[in-house]
Amino acid sequence: MRILVTGGAGFIGSHLIDRLMHENHEVLCLDNFFTGRKHNIQHWVGAPNFELIRHDVTDPVRLEVDQIYHLACPASPVHYQYNPVKTIKTNVVGTLHLLGLAKRVKARILLASTSEVYGDPEVHPQAEDYRGSVNTIGPRSCYDEGKRVAETLCFDYHRQNNVDIRVARIFNTYGPRMLENDGRVVSNFIVQALKGDAITVYGDGSQTRSFCYVSDLVDGLMRLMNGDCIGPVNLGNPEEYTVLQLAQKIQSMVNPGAQIQFKALPQDDPRRRQPDITLAKQALKWHPTIPLEAGLETTIQDFRSRVEGAIPAPSIPYVEV
Numbered sequence: 577m578r579i580l581v582t583g584g585a586g587f588i589g590s591h592l593i594d595r596l597m598h599e600n601h602e603v604l605c606l607d608n609f610f611t612g613r614k615h616n617i618q619h620w621v622g623a624p625n626f627e628l629i630r631h632d633v634t635d636p637v638r639l640e641v642d643q644i645y646h647l648a649c650p651a652s653p654v655h656y657q658y659n660p661v662k663t664i665k666t667n668v669v670g671t672l673h674l675l676g677l678a679k680r681v682k683a684r685i686l687l688a689s690t691s692e693v694y695g696d697p698e699v700h701p702q703a704e705d706y707r708g709s710v711n712t713i714g715p716r717s718c719y720d721e722g723k724r725v726a727e728t729l730c731f732d733y734h735r736q737n738n739v740d741i742r743v744a745r746i747f748n749t750y751g752p753r754m755l756e757n758d759g760r761v762v763s764n765f766i767v768q769a770l771k772g773d774a775i776t777v778y779g780d781g782s783q784t785r786s787f788c789y790v791s792d793l794v795d796g797l798m799r800l801m802n803g804d805c806i807g808p809v810n811l812g813n814p815e816e817y818t819v820l821q822l823a824q825k826i827q828s829m830v831n832p833g834a835q836i837q838f839k840a841l842p843q844d845d846p847r848r849r850q851p852d853i854t855l856a857k858q859a860l861k862w863h864p865t866i867p868l869e870a871g872l873e874t875t876i877q878d879f880r881s882r883v884e885g886a887i888p889a890p891s892i893p894y895v896e897v
C-alpha cells in the first residue's frame with residue numbers, strides 16, 4: 577500500500593514508519609521538521625519505497641495514497657505552547673487539509689488524537705464515552721481543544737462525505753527518539769539523572785500517569801488502521817504510576833546519587849490520567865506488552881548516547897503562524 581505519515585520524522589511517526597517499511601509498504605513521510613528530526617528517518621532515505629516530503633500541513637497537499645496516518649502536531653507542552661496559534665492552526669487547518677485529501681483520493685485516514693481531550697478528568701479510568709473536562713481558554717487549550725476540533729472534523733467528514741476515518745486517543749507514550757528538551761516527565765527525569773542534575777518533580781509527585789512504550793502504541797495504531805472499528809479508541813498503558821514513583825525508578829536505574837527536587841505544579845496539570853482500554857482489547861485485540869522497566873531500559877540507552885553528545889538536540893525553530 578501507499579501510505580502517508582504526517583509528522584513522520586517525529587517520535588511516534590518515525591517508529592511507525594520503521595514498521596511500515598519493514599512490511600514493504602510504499603511510505604511517504606511528510607513533516608515540517610518543527611519537532612521532527614531527519615536523523616529519525618535517515619536510515620530510510622534512498623530506499624526505493626521511501627519518500628521524504630518537507631511540507632507544512634497548514635498548507636494544502638495533493639498526493640495519491642491509500643492510507644494516511646495523520647500525526648503532524650507538536651505533542652509536548654513546551655513545543656505546542658511555543659507558538660499556540662500555530663498549534664491550533666495545525667490541528668484545525670492541517671486536519672481539514674488531510675481530510676480533504678482523504679476525501680479526494682478515497683484514502684482511509686487515522687487521526688492521532690490524545691488523552692488530553694479528557695482535560696483534567698473527573699472520572700477514572702477514562703473510557704471513550706467520557707466527554708472530558710477541558711478549559712477552553714487555558715495555556716493547554718491550543719492543543720487539547722485543537723484535537724477535540726480535529727476529532728469533530730473527522731466525524732463530520734465521515735457522516736457528511738463518507739470519509740473512511742479512524743480516531744486514536746493516545747495516552748502518554750515514551751521510548752527512544754523522544755526529544756530530550758520536550759519537558760515531559762520521562763525525558764526530563766532521564767536527562768536530569770544522566771547529567772547528574774536534581775530530578776524535578778512538580779507538586780508533591782502524587783499525580784499519576786500511565787506510560788505506554790512506543791512499539792506497543794505503534795502496534796495499536798496499525799491494528800486500528802487496518803480493522804473495522806473507527807473509534808475513538810483509547811491507546812495507552814493502564815498501569816498507573818505516581819510521578820514520584822517514576823522519578824524514583826529512573827533515579828535507581830540511572831543515577832542513585834541524583835537528588836529529587838519538588839517544584840510548584842503548573843496550571844491545568846491533570847491530577848490523574850489512566851486509560852480504560854476495554855474497547856481496544858475487544859475491538860483491536862490489543863493490549864500493551866512492554867513492562868515499564870524494560871521500556872525505560874532502551875529509552876535510557878538512547879538518551880545516554882544523545883546526552884553524551886553523539887547527536888545534538890535541535891533548537892526550536894521559529895515557525896510562522
Ligand SMILES: NC(=O)c1ccc[n+]([C@@H]2O[C@H](COP(=O)([O-])OP(=O)(O)OC[C@H]3O[C@@H](n4cnc5c(N)ncnc54)[C@H](O)[C@@H]3O)[C@@H](O)[C@H]2O)c1
Nearest residue numbers: 583586587588608610611612632633647648649651746749
Ligand atoms: N507522545 C505522546 O505521548 C502522545 C500522546 C498523545 C497524542 N500524541 C499525538 O501523536 C502525534 C505524534 O506525537 P509525537 O510524540 O511523535 O510528537 P513529535 O513532536 O515528536 O512529532 C510530531 C511531528 O509532527 C511534525 N509537525 C508538527 N507540526 C507540523 C506541521 N504543521 N506540518 C507538518 N509537520 C508538523 C513535527 O515536526 C514532528 O515531526 C501528535 O499528533 C500528538 O498529538 C502523542
